[in-house]
């Protein structure tokens with residue numbers, strides 16, 4: 001069953017077409033990767049789906065509902081959560097308090113049985129991302145890797161059906177990537193969470209995703225399994241240079 005259907009999505013910024021006629025579907029329970037060089041339109045695609053801004057043209061259907069142009073909070077309340085490439089913690093609060101905020105959302109309280117369970121749910125989410133030992137720390141004390149975990153926790157607190165991760169491994173070392181990748185894999189396998197992920201760390205990305213769509217200059221240039229994608233001539237061409245070498249180095253996933 002398709003949980004997300006994106007049809008012929010266009011976003012124009014003045015004369016620039018940041019996304020151009022982009023169409024794809026996501027099946028429930030799938031991990032779909034979005035690949036493309038810098039400026040390809042990946043984040044712009046997420047922003048339109050998550051309601052940060054409306055598309056210039058096209059349609060987005062989530063869980064059977066037309067969400068095209070709906071506000072970010074309306075989309076989140078339907079169970080579509082997203083993370084940001086640069087973590088956006090609420091300063092002046094502890095880690096637990098940061099996660100509590102989305103736990104008090106209408107969606108979360110409706111699904112966990114009321115506001116009185118919010119704290120328990122927030123603690124459970126922190127365990128899921130292995131941040132429970134930092135619950136009472138001020139967010140200012142967290143390392144970059146811990147802030148990336150917190151970003152994931154805030155999205156999971158909504159009890160989403162689909163989560164969109166914008167470069168969850170950016171700026172992390174191999175040791176820090178592994179537990180985050182493992183949390184995402186576990187949420188997908190054990191809880192059926194559908195995942196859309198943008199990531200430039202190609203080795204880890206290709207191991208995690210079931211299917212990939214590749215963008216370049218705002219257009220979808222390829223779609224297929226990780227193996228199809230790394231062997232696709234259009235993708236290789238888009239990545240010539242530094243990314244081309246990165247693609248070659250991952251071999252056949």
Ligand SMILES: Nc1ncnc2c1ncn2[C@@H]1O[C@H](COP(=O)(O)OP(=O)(O)OP(=O)(O)O)[C@@H](O)[C@H]1O
Pocket residue numbers: 013016018036037038039040041042043044045
């Ligand atoms: N709000 C905006 N106003 C004007 N141009 C924008 C805006 N947001 C994005 N763009 C432009 O749209 C294009 C696509 O940007 P986008 O951030 O979606 O790319 P990306 O694939 O996510 O890149 P990266 O991998 O570097 O994050 C770029 O040329 C960017 O400069």
